[in-house]
Amino acid sequence: MKLFSFWRSLATYRVRIALNLKGIQPDEVVDINLMKGQQREAGFHAVNPMMAIPALIDGEGPALFESLAIIEYLDEIHPHPRLLPSDPRGRARVRGLAQIVACDSHPLLVPRVREYLEHQLKLDEPTRMAWCRHWIAEALAALETHLKGSETGRYCHGDAVSIADICLVSQAVGAKFFQVDTAPFPTVNRVVDNCQAIDAFARAHPLKQPGAPAAA
Numbered sequence: 001m002k003l004f005s006f007w008r009s010l011a012t013y014r015v016r017i018a019l020n021l022k023g024i025q026p027d028e029v030v031d032i033n034l035m036k037g038q039q040r041e042a043g044f045h046a047v048n049p050m051m052a053i054p055a056l057i058d059g060e061g062p063a064l065f066e067s068l069a070i071i072e073y074l075d076e077i078h079p080h081p082r083l084l085p086s087d088p089r090g091r092a093r094v095r096g097l098a099q100i101v102a103c104d105s106h107p108l109l110v111p112r113v114r115e116y117l118e119h120q121l122k123l124d125e126p127t128r129m130a131w132c133r134h135w136i137a138e139a140l141a142a143l144e145t146h147l148k149g150s151e152t153g154r155y156c157h158g159d160a161v162s163i164a165d166i167c168l169v170s171q172a173v174g175a176k177f178f179q180v181d182t183a184p185f186p187t188v189n190r191v192v193d194n195c196q197a198i199d200a201f202a203r204a205h206p207l208k209q210p211g212a213p214a215a216a
């Protein structure tokens with residue numbers, strides 16, 4: 001198994017958490033340095049035409065792509081522990097929470113979007129930061145409202161870790177990277193703290209990966 005990764009990538013962080021929870025160690029981790037634009041090099045374009053990480057080659061390939069699709073694949077081939085509830089409503093809720101992060105918020109912050117804001121739309125640094133912080137906080141506000149409900153337990157959905165928790169933690173770490181105050185989101189913070197206490201989450205943290213600085 002080969003994982004295409006970069007320490008700072010929040011989408012790869014999500015896959016790393018899932019791999020750790022499942023006790024899967026990739027045979028090879030290939031660094032795609034997003035700060036050097038290596039995602040746009042021909043070699044990687046052939047792996048993932050979207051020029052984004054993560055990508056995962058399991059066996060013969062071709063590469064799997066999109067963090068949520070990869071995590072669900074891992075959940076299907078290594079069912080323990082299950083990362084989705086057994087009931088359809090529960091699965092829909094968990095997938096919905098996960099998609100608020102992975103589909104509605106995080107895509108607005110990725111390098112290709114920030115570079116477009118800078119080079120094509122000529123937005124200055126404070127304006128670009130305001131953009132990122134706005135979309136992070138919007139998602140956190142929606143997540144906080146959802147998580148205040150009775151279906152939330154120790155984790156996003158009851159007391160079992162799910163794909164929603166994986167995404168929530170990546171959102172919280174992204175908030176920290178972009179200096180978004182999470183104090184208005186106490187339920188989010190409580191669930192994130194519970195997750196971060198789990199070794200599989202802690203080991204996957206971006207700042208614990210090779211090449212990461214001491215602080216971001």
Ligand SMILES: N[C@@H](CCC(=O)N[C@@H](CS)C(=O)NCC(=O)O)C(=O)O
Nearest residue numbers: 009010011052053066067110111112
């Ligand atoms: N929706 C994708 C997002 C993938 C993505 O955009 N990854 C970022 C890093 S977190 C990336 O590689 N971006 C490259 C770029 O924007 O140029 C997923 O969840 O896997």
